[in-house]
Amino acid sequence: WITSDIMLSYPVNMTGKVQLVFSKYKVRTLDSFFGEQAEVKIQMRSSWSDKLKKALIEATNGQVKFK
Numbered sequence: 001w002i003t004s005d006i007m008l009s010y011p012v013n014m015t016g017k018v019q020l021v022f023s024k025y026k027v028r029t030l031d032s033f034f035g036e037q038a039e040v041k042i043q044m045r046s047s048w049s050d051k052l053k054k055a056l057i058e059a060t061n062g063q064v065k066f067k
Contacts, residue, residue: 001045001046001047002045002046002047003043003044003045003046004043004044004045004046004049005030005041005042005043006041006042006043006044006049006052006066007039007040007041007066007067008039008040008042008056008064008065008066008067009037009038009039009040009064009065009067010037010038010056010060010063010064010065011036011037011038011060011063012034012035012036012037012038014038014059014060014063014064015034015038017059017060018038018040018056018059018060018064020059021052021055021056021059022042024055025044025045025048025051025052025055026044026045027042027043027044027052028042028043028044029041029042030042030043053066
């Protein structure tokens with residue numbers, strides 16, 4: 001299948017909720033940095049991109065930022 005790489009950031013205290021969403025969508029973490037904000041580069045199926053973004057927005061109450 002076709003994959004997409006996505007960069008995102010979110011408050012580090014949301015990591016557990018974000019990881020739950022990642023596991024549901026079989027996201028592969030390519031790179032990550034954890035400071036006050038978590039910054040993560042992920043790879044996922046392109047066809048799931050919109051659903052994943054919506055799920056992350058809901059899980060973090062809109063605090064996730066896509067780059």
